[in-house]
Amino acid sequence: MQTEAPPAHESLKGWPPPALDPAGPFAAPLNSLTWGLLAMTAAVLTIVVVALALALFAPRAWRKRLGGERLVWIAGIAFPVVVLSALLIWGLSLTHRLSEPPRPGELRVRVTGExxxxxxxxxxxxxxxxxxxxxxxxIPAGRPVALELESTDVIHSLWIPRLNGKLDMIPGRRNILRIQADQPGAYGAQCAEFCGGPHALMALVVVAHAPADYETWKARQAAPAVASPAHAGKAVFDRAGCGACHAIRGTDANGLAGPDLTHVGSRRTLGAGVLPNNQGTLAGWIGDSQAIKPGNRMPAYPVLSGQELRDVSAYLESLK
Known part of the structure; x- marks a missing residue:
């Protein structure tokens, strides 16, 4: 029996996603590095506080024995050089695999920030x-996936806390971020670089399937749309000119400016995580997306009547 991951709004408990709860082998080293740096910070703070207490309250004889040029060389130069060098080597040993190029046969997904x-x-x-x-x-659970990160406009940054650290998406450059989820589930992500406008409302969800379920999902998504061309909402979609910005494979709609809508009805959210995806929220988004996510690049459609909004949202909701 096929087992799909639950909808994002049901499986993502809390926001922001927990940053210290790794769910895969590429997030675990960052978790270890974080705790190691926190422990080192606490140790250095303790040493500084003890040294300050000795300098202020210790007997003069103690201060004379513990002070002087020798202490400056040891505590002020040698100790930081040794500690910071060790931390650098340890950090590089933990993180060197997190952005390796894709390997032959590895699953690759290109993510473009817009x-x-x-x-x-x-x-x-x-x-x-x-x-x-x-x-x-x-993605399929238990398999590494190479994300090829790009941007078409400004600098964005993809951060999937439970699967890896943040990595910038820079116009004209392609960066590689490797992820793997050990178990099926939904993992929250966010743009972590201010990119103007509704930056805070630019979320993403990574859905990890059991391997067999992933292949089923992939085959379904690769197929063209299956909604009836005689659907009343299809006429509204065409008449409103939606196909100038959006593509629906298997139809005349071939726009490239906005998201591909071939299987939009199967998505968990609308507006990059702003709303759960259903016919009602689709109608609201089409009617006036600016009231929901101010500054996004989809115009409002106040010219559509209530019936037309119901028709076109029903059409899009059927595209699964």
Whole structure:
């Protein structure tokens, strides 16, 4: 029996995502490094407090024995050099695998940051894009995945706390972020670099499936849309010019500016995590997305009647 991960709004308990609760092998080293740095900070703070107490309250004889040029060389130069060098070597040994290039046969997903949403392309073995999704990354549990990070406008940054650290998405450059989820589930992510406008409302969810369920999902997503071309909402979609910005594979809609809507009805959220995805929220988003996520690049459609909004939202909700 197929077991799908629960919807994001049901499985993501709390926000922001827990940063010290690793769920895979690429987040675990960062967790160890964080606790190690915190322990070192506490140790250095203790040494400084003890030294200050001795300098202020110790008998003069003690201060004379513990002070002097020798202490400056040892505590002020040698100790920091040794400690910081050891931390640097340890940190590099823990993190050197987190951004390695994709390996042959490894699953690759291209994630492009745009104002203020995520374009997600799934690549085949030759590195060509097989199909697109938006604001969600689906992966098989237990397998490493190489995320190829890009940006089309300003600097964004993808941060999936339970699967890896943050990595910037810089226009004109492609960075690699490796992730792996040990167990099926939904893992919250966020743009972690201020990119203007509704930056704080630019979330993403990583959904890890059991391997067999992932293959089923992938085959379904790679197929074209299956909604009836005679659907009343399809006529509204075409008449409003939505296909100029959005693509629906299997139809005449081939826009590239906005998210691909081929299977929009199967997504967990709308507006990059702003709303749960259902027919009612779809109608509200289409009618006036600016009231929901001010500054996003989708215009409001006050010209659509209530019936037209119900029709077009029902059409899009059926695209699964």
């Amino acid at each position: 104002m203020w949403w995520w374009r997600v392309g799934y690549l085949d073995a030759a590195g060509r894009e097989a199909f697109q999704d938006a604001n969600e990354i689906h």
